[in-house]
Amino acid sequence: MTAAPQRPAGAVAEPDAPVDETPIRTFVYRKFRLPEFSFDFDQYSLSDEGKKAVSEIIADLRREGRWFLLRIDGHTDNVGSAQYNTRLSVRRAIAMGSYIATHEGLDPTRIFVKGHGDTQPLADNQTAEGRSTNRRVEILVLLPKAANP
Amino acid sequence: MRSLLVGFWMAFLCIAAVAQSTPPEAAETENYFAGRRVLGTVNFEKGSHQLTEEGRRAISALVPQLRSLDEPRRLVRIEGFSTSSGNAGDRVTLAMIRAKAVGEAIRQRLPKFSPTLTGHAVAIGTGGSLVPDRVEIVLYDNLLDIDTVDIQEAITR
Numbered sequence: 395m396t397a398a399p400q401r402p403a404g405a406v407a408e409p410d411a412p413v414d415e416t417p418i419r420t421f422v423y424r425k426f427r428l429p430e431f432s433f434d435f436d437q438y439s440l441s442d443e444g445k446k447a448v449s450e451i452i453a454d455l456r457r458e459g460r461w462f463l464l465r466i467d468g469h470t471d472n473v474g475s476a477q478y479n480t481r482l483s484v485r486r487a488i489a490m491g492s493y494i495a496t497h498e499g500l501d502p503t504r505i506f507v508k509g510h511g512d513t514q515p516l517a518d519n520q521t522a523e524g525r526s527t528n529r530r531v532e533i534l535v536l537l538p539k540a541a542n543p
Numbered sequence: 544m545r546s547l548l549v550g551f552w553m554a555f556l557c558i559a560a561v562a563q564s565t566p567p568e569a570a571e572t573e574n575y576f577a578g579r580r581v582l583g584t585v586n587f588e589k590g591s592h593q594l595t596e597e598g599r600r601a602i603s604a605l606v607p608q609l610r611s612l613d614e615p616r617r618l619v620r621i622e623g624f625s626t627s628s629g630n631a632g633d634r635v636t637l638a639m640i641r642a643k644a645v646g647e648a649i650r651q652r653l654p655k656f657s658p659t660l661t662g663h664a665v666a667i668g669t670g671g672s673l674v675p676d677r678v679e680i681v682l683y684d685n686l687l688d689i690d691t692v693d694i695q696e697a698i699t700r
Contacts, residue, residue, distance in 0.1 A: 419575075419685050419686055419687075420686060420687045424698055425698065426698050427698070428698070461568060461571045461572075461575075463575075463687065465659065465687065480650075481643075481647065484643050484646070484660075485643075488636065488639040488640065488643065488660075488662075489636075491635075491639060491661065491662070492632060492635045492636040492639055492662065493632075495635045495662070496630075496631045496632035496635050496664075497632070501568075501569075501572060502635060502638075502661045502662055502663050503572055503576060503661070503663075504572060505661045506620060506659035506660075506661065506687070507639065507659060507660045507661060508657070508658075508659045508660075536687055538575065
């Protein structure tokens with residue numbers, strides 16, 4: 395497992411430092427939103443199908459030979475409080491991020507995990523099918539802008 | 544002739560050693576995150592993801608700085624580290640859970656705070672003087688701004 399870039403011990407950055415005005419350096423190359431990446435109610439364990447699917451995705455990305463970043467977004471249905479759902483969505487994204495780092499060997503430095511709670515539904519939360527669709531993780535593949543084909 | 548061959552062989556070994564010491568992928572990663580700035584550090588007890596009182600104080604001290612970070616070009620990632628026993632998967636998960644705990648504590652003070660996170664399994668004895676079981680709150684400029692960009696290809700089924 396590789397470690398994050400190191401810094402001198404005790405060095406704490408000044409957040410008030412001028413913002414670098416160079417353009418945003420990545421773009422979203424692909425976004426994977428697959429049924430294999432869905433979850434049972436109140437659960438955050440990846441399914442076997444989900445593990446297989448993400449392994450295939452990482453293998454494909456490696457075959458392409460590009461250097462990439464991943465953002466992993468977790469989502470929930472609207473059952474429960476906003477705070478609970480935010481935490482659950484983070485756990486779902488962590489399950490995916492941890493799997494990719496440990497089983498696929500991707501440097502965690504290149505993984506950005508984020509939880510969105512129930513704020514980005516794809517389907518109607520009034521139906522069981524819709525809620526199931528909304529309980530998911532999505533994988534966004536980001537490439538450096540210079541590599542934009 | 545023999546010394547010439549030995550010379551070529553030594554040169555080849557040197558080039559191979561340099562290539563092995565800096566894999567291109569690792570070098571690109573280092574380069575890409577060169578602007579990484581650590582705003583603060585929260586230490587954890589070995590094997591635990593529970594915030595200590597000292598940790599809560601460290602987070603409280605960071606809140607004013609984080610509140611001022613409203614520029615869309617700035618990205619905060621909370622990065623957990625874990626050396627605890629167990630397999631690498633357990634350590635990465637614990638590191639991410641630590642980062643989650645810090646993120647939640649910040650959100651209690653700043654409800655709009657919406658960080659990303661990651662986690663690292665680290666070997667005991669690495670990292671110099673840094674406490675190995677820790678979380679770093681890290682700032683990046685201009686790295687990614689997903690909410691405002693087009694997606695080149697969405698893959699669904």
